[in-house]
Amino acid sequence: MNDFAGTTTLVRLALRRDRVILPVWILVFVSMAAGSAKASIDLYPDVASRVSAAETTNSSPALVSLYGRIYDPTSLGEVSLFKLTSFGALLVGLLAALLVVRHTRAEEESGRLELLSAGVLGRYAALTAALIVSAGTVIVLGLLTAVSLMGTGLPTGGSFAFGLTWIAAGLAFAGVGALTAQLTEGARTANGFTAIVLGVSYVLRALGDSSADGGSRWISWFSPIGWAQQIRPYAGDRWLLALAPLALLVVLVVAAFALIRRRDVGAGLVRPRPGPATAAASLRSPLALAWRLHRGSLLAWGFAFLLLGFVVGNIASNVDGFVSSEGAKDFVEKLGGVNGITDAFLSSEMGMLGLLASAFGIQAALRLRSEETALRAEPLLATGVTRYQWLASHVLMALLGTAVLVLVGGLGSGISSGASLGNMGRQVPRMLAAAAIQLPAIWVVTALVVLLFGLAPKLITTVWAFFGAFLLIGQFGPLFDLPQGLMDLSPYAHTPRLPGGDFSATPVIVLAAIALALLVAGSTTFRRRDVG
Template structure:
């Protein structure tokens, strides 16, 4: 019992610290679910239109691998919300995991937990309180989502199944984060590991869902996000499936507590090893330091992007397997034959790859602010390094890093789609071009972080908010019938759709030009402001 003493205090402390963050997250999820349900329901007032839309979606490998399969093509609730099923579970998972890391490893790394542990605090108190806060957050989020969906006019049972399967994903990844928080000494690494597990879970279910002949459908069952989909909200409401994530959580928490027993406070599982007593000859410029700081995460992201590219290219070769229904055949004709539909799929997927690469760009640019607030910029700027040089070192990592990621994904998808279609020589340059056109929009979003850093450094995490807004505009702008002028705000919407689509150089130049102007303005404002 002593191992848990102080848990209640820590729970109250966590809730006090997150009294704004948590409600905002909950409101965003609840509003997004209710809003998108309402908007789509209005769209499908006619049952025939509903079934048509569902069949078309199930026939499109792009949509199935992105969002998952629609199990009941006549279910109003499911068709309205299928875009938010797996995708929403992913985001709730991210929230659940992030909250656990925030209240365990982050606290431990900062030394604040040590301060508290000197008082009366049990060994498991921090982890238990983090799990309570994270679990309560996602469960409340799920229940409120269910109520808001009922309010939109959907049936009660399905709505609760939907809300709870979201919460279940949050619980699964709270468990994942409980383990990753024990493994490494840094919160950054713990969050990174959790994100990798999330990504793998999403890809696994994409593989299972898009299996054309059903032979690899079981792969979806390896994924916590797959379990959420298999609850089949509004399409049978299989409550028993909710037990799977609960068992998963219990196993992970047991593992995490076993790890806690074996390690010291502040330490990771991997003991720190001594490093070189002298710096390499090359470590003599701010750029060399920036490369040193970013390279680990760039390698990990690069590997993930290579796999993602190979996977996307591989799925693309199966698309004709999907084309069974009449409406799908019609769509194929409209898109210009099998190559047309393959290209349309690849273009959609490259857009998603671009969005993901943007996350790296934002994170790399935000490093500017974290270096500043951690007082690690100050000693550098007190040497012969100018502000412009220091800023440029991290900005280059964001711009070139996203370039590398996107080209690696383009190369991977070109090789694998070319290999299965039998024309590698043609597919590789086409996919590299399709990847490269994503860059201007990615750079523009990174440049927004740079100008925020120069102009309003305290608001710099607003970069993520803008990113989220652009994502929502892209995903739901048309569903919500937003005016075109609002939809045009998202830079991602202006990227030419390649391969297969028309390439127009104008938007590419505009996006690049705006990105350059914002970056330059970021430099100018940073040179004029106080540091620290």
């Protein structure tokens, strides 16, 4: 057992380091579940109201792919909480995996673990401790959630099954984190791998759930999030399904231990290879450098967008399968028939792609600031590169990168929806247009980063708060009856809804002009301020 020496000490160290953040996260999740249950219970006083809500949900491909299906339309618990079952499982999984990487690879990368390893510390101690902390957090989180749900008056069995759904997903992804932490030298890359696995799991579940009955619903079974969701809290409580994610955890942890035995402290499975001794002839401008710095993440995002586009387009073609019940048919007719609902679905999904692409744009533009604070801008600005050239190199990557992303997403959805609807020639250009129309709003938000960079570099990360506010206004503004003037503050509110909606050039031109003004203001103020 020498390999595990020091585990208890490390667990205590981790709990000491995270003594604030862990309770906060647990509280966030517990109150999210309880709050959501409380708010929804009053909305559905009788069985009829639940059945009608459930049918509406089950007949909306957008809702089913985003949140999953409602299996028991009469169940108060399921109708109230279905939005948090798999979506919450995704977030709990993310939390669990991040915790494991934080206490293993991140510590190793910083060199702090080496300091401790010099003392009495078994080679498995760090990972074991991280798993204990992560699993413990997830289990406490799940149990408290169950208790809080019982407190809102929901049945005990279902409440614990709901908690178990989250615990199961958390445990599975703690295992994923344990494995990815072994692969590379950098914690960021490990988190990147984890995010990919999480994303693929969620997409597989979405694909399966949104398939027609008897179609490819089995796809969900390839996803740990799908397993967790299939426990079906308040609609059967299939407890035994929790064994599947648990088995995955065991397999992944055994694999991670095997990898630890084979590698040195600090090293990854993927060794950094030496690179070229001289630069390629093309690496001779700030733009060429910016391309080198952004291309990796752009490639990964581009691949994800293509995949997402295909998925979205594919789900759109399943719309027929949703129109089975009478209630659903009425609902669909109100939305303008099958074509109408397909277009409505596609346009709202394009809006989602636009939001996602904005996240890339923000992150790419934030590179300006991180290059500056990491003192990597200084040596470049001390060469013949002007400040405008340097700024433009990263801004171009952000603006063109977002364009590439939405177009790739639009192309993917055009091809897959066109192929299954049998009108590729019409659908591809329609979807490309629907994708391109998102760009002005995306660029306004990206240009906001540039303005902050010039004007108030220390406050630059507040752009995420702006972004979050725009997002909330868009999602919940109508629900809370916010005044139109407030909702109009979000650039995304002005994007014409395509395909299917009316196109109007004015908002597009105004948004583009605002983006341009922000860019000009940002770059001139940057020219005038101190660097560093």
